[in-house]
Amino acid sequence: MIELGVNIDHVATLRQARRTWEPDPAWAAVEAHLGGADGITVHLREDRRHIQDEDVRRLRELTQVKLNLEMAATDEMVGIACRLKPEMAMLVPEGRHEVTTEGGLDVVAQEARLTSVVGRLADAGIVTSVFIDAEIAQVEAAARIGARVCEIHTGPYAHAFHNAGRDAESASVLAEIAKVREAGDAIRGLGMRFNAGHALNFYNVQPIARLAGVRELHIGHAIVSRAVFAGMREAVREMKRLMREAAGQGC
Numbered sequence: 001m002i003e004l005g006v007n008i009d010h011v012a013t014l015r016q017a018r019r020t021w022e023p024d025p026a027w028a029a030v031e032a033h034l035g036g037a038d039g040i041t042v043h044l045r046e047d048r049r050h051i052q053d054e055d056v057r058r059l060r061e062l063t064q065v066k067l068n069l070e071m072a073a074t075d076e077m078v079g080i081a082c083r084l085k086p087e088m089a090m091l092v093p094e095g096r097h098e099v100t101t102e103g104g105l106d107v108v109a110q111e112a113r114l115t116s117v118v119g120r121l122a123d124a125g126i127v128t129s130v131f132i133d134a135e136i137a138q139v140e141a142a143a144r145i146g147a148r149v150c151e152i153h154t155g156p157y158a159h160a161f162h163n164a165g166r167d168a169e170s171a172s173v174l175a176e177i178a179k180v181r182e183a184g185d186a187i188r189g190l191g192m193r194f195n196a197g198h199a200l201n202f203y204n205v206q207p208i209a210r211l212a213g214v215r216e217l218h219i220g221h222a223i224v225s226r227a228v229f230a231g232m233r234e235a236v237r238e239m240k241r242l243m244r245e246a247a248g249q250g251c
């Protein structure tokens, strides 16, 4: 069954705009769960621009679904993960000036260091995922460092979809889908879990949800945006309906 991890960073973005206490990401997590989320994702950025340490601590206490902690592969973040023990830690690249994550982690370029990070997380009982571009060399390096999960960066696909006027059959979109599919096949062939995410929304999610063997999609900005008008439960419910319809799994 394909699963939905709801990223609630942007609930914290809104709160941090006023440095106040609302809206509460923990409340958003409960609402997302009630709407059918299978997991909650947060990115604790080194600059703490949205999610704060205290949010992750409260989410760890409150959430009844899997917690996926996105983080840079730094000693500070590994220490936080080892204390809080999310079910999964996803290693992502971070740029101080980026608006959101711009590309996948270059696993090939830092295999030795990342092997040690994955080992420390595994010793704490945490499954490591890596957020990578749809490139076979990165998938193979992910397997070598001991990652159990790869999340394929769907940003380039989403970008192509948007630029093609949401034409899922256009050549540029089909080319991006083929890259994600090939990376997914390689991930599964190497015995890892195939996840995908970034910039997926209510219009572009179905071709990705339809891919063979994709286990989990992580979606944030589009769901939080829809939730502003429709409510979190309804936004999650609708996203999950679209995913399951595409995956041929019903609701």
Ligand SMILES: CC(=O)[C@@H](O)[C@H](O)COP(=O)(O)O
Binding pocket: 007, 009, 010, 043, 045, 070, 092, 099, 100, 101, 131, 197, 198, 220
């Ligand atoms: C790794 C990824 O694709 C996104 O989850 C992103 O890291 C979310 O972080 P921001 O909400 O800060 O963009």
Ligand SMILES: NCC(=O)COP(=O)(O)O
Binding pocket: 007, 041, 151, 197, 198, 199, 200, 218, 219, 220, 221, 222
């Ligand atoms: N890892 C991707 C994620 O958690 C959500 O990204 P987005 O939907 O906010 O772009």
